[in-house]
Amino acid sequence: MQHNLKTIFVISHSTLTIILFTELVTGIIGNGFMALVHCMDWLRRKKISLVNQILTALAISRIFELCLLFISLVISFSYPDLTTTSRMIQVTCNLWIIVNHFNLWLATCLGVFYFLKIPNFSNSLFLYLKWRVEKVVSVTLLVSLVLLTLNSLLINLEISICINEYQRNITYSFNSYYHTNCHRQMLSLQIIFLSVPFVLSLSTFLLLIFSLWTHHKKMQQHVQGRQDASTTAHFKALQTVIAFLLLYSIFILSVLVQIWKYELLKKNLFILFCQIAYIAFPSFHSYILILGDMKMRRACLSVLWWQKLRKNYVETLDL
Template identity: 50%
Template sequence: MISLKSKGCSVGVESRAAQGAHLCTWQQSNHPVSTLLAMDVAVQTVFTMILSVEFITGSLGNGFIILVNCLDWVRRRTLSPVDQILTALAVSRISLLWVIYQEWWESTIYPTSRMTVDYIRMKSLAWTVVSHFSFWLATSLSIFYFLKIANFSNSVFLYLNWRARKVVSGTLLLSLVPLMINIGLINIRIDVWMGESKENISDSSNLRNPTQTLRDLLLINTIFALIPFSVSLTAFLLLILSLWRHLKTMQGSGPGCRDASTTAHVKALQTVVAFLLLYAIFFLSFLIGVWSFAFLYTHTIMFFVQTTALVFPSVHSYVLILRDTKLRRASIARPSLHLDAKRLTVCLHF
């Protein structure tokens, strides 16, 4: 009896030792996985903080532009063409910020595999419309600066210069043509994807693996975003040509006249350059997103794409505030702005 008990105890000890060794081996084999998960959570937290800061600062900057121009409209009952463009641009930028920020949280909470056709169609159309007006309103501002500041003796330029407001309005109306084409291509691509999915699964309301479709939709929007970028780049190059010709013509004139005209050209060029640089960053984020969907899709890359894309509507508002005299003065005169805001609230109430 004693020998049997001793043998049983030894077997029990050996079995517990084997289980402990197996548990240690399992923990060591799963240690890299837990480390990667912790790193993903840390990266997501960092990008979420950056995105939130961009969203708040962008909303404040664009909201400030809207508030100042609305107060100016209450006082004078009129707005200049530049202020009208800036107000509409600020509204579109706030909408773009909300679309990107909402898409960020929805993509974080809901996995891609649970995206439905209606969801992708709605988000794609909202993104297309909001980004379209954000791009084209900024492009219209570049066109207006070019027509009002550039100095050419060409009859076509003089004709457009006299009708700068109509040119801007016509540009915005003509921009609706590529918008309709863009929306049509997006709907066609989503319908094709839905038709292909119906052949594979019975329930088409909840489709799987939309990565290919999302990449195509992003590529379509990227191609159409090139159009306003090209127009703004053309206006920038023509402004440089105008400045060069002006400096060459005014070499024998007085320095006062030359400085005044040169300052106007330089201010316009600085505004357009800042817009083009931020636009290029935004466009680069589009290209990275397309490449990610095509070759190496990771959550970290998509976090980087969305965070980079939000720089454009957030930072550009402060560039406009610094370059515009009225907005810059209003940012300094805070007490009077607060009183005017109360007056605007009373006027809107009555």
């Protein structure tokens, strides 16, 4: 019986590890493709729109995040003792906070951009913001940088307190002490900062829903024509924001579960499952953005067509 449980554990651990690394590689490829297409378009046209600037920056930030996670996992598997030192934990936490911050806030800026560009509310404040969408996005990013600074200061303060307490009573490794006494407080602190872009994205989503509903009512009273383009834009923006919110919700839930079921953090399978849950956000959201963009879909089809021609050419040479 014990042997069977051990076998199931090994199989489950191996399966989750494979899924985790597959997610990372898939995410790096998807975000790399998106960044490459937008950069090539920028070089060809000698200019880049605001939405493409956001998408390019988002893709690059996610590449950094996924590469950081990939390297961290490789180090933890190859040199587990290296990741248990106080210095390494502090560096890893700070790097993760920075890359994750830009990942979330750039995606939030994308939602804000869609909200200001697509709906046509008659509210004077909305019109004022709509005409200054670039400034709104810039201010949103500046506010996010203030929150990033505050987040980093609080996290480093928490780690410093943890290190000082540990040095007073060195009974076991810092890694064990950190996960026993400090990790839950840090996760709770992260939830506060993670909730800010989530609430902002949820607000833009609800306002987009309201705008689509009012637009649909107007369409029922007029002949369908030019309004169809607005409806299509609404639906595309809603699809992007819905996907963002769903993946973001999974991301936050994975952190909340770690706080509520903190004792499970000692189990490797639970840690792997949580990592798979929150890596899904930066990995799969890029493919949703690619599928929702005509230019990106065409570029993707061109690559697939080129790969098919190349394969056929190689097979012809072999014959």
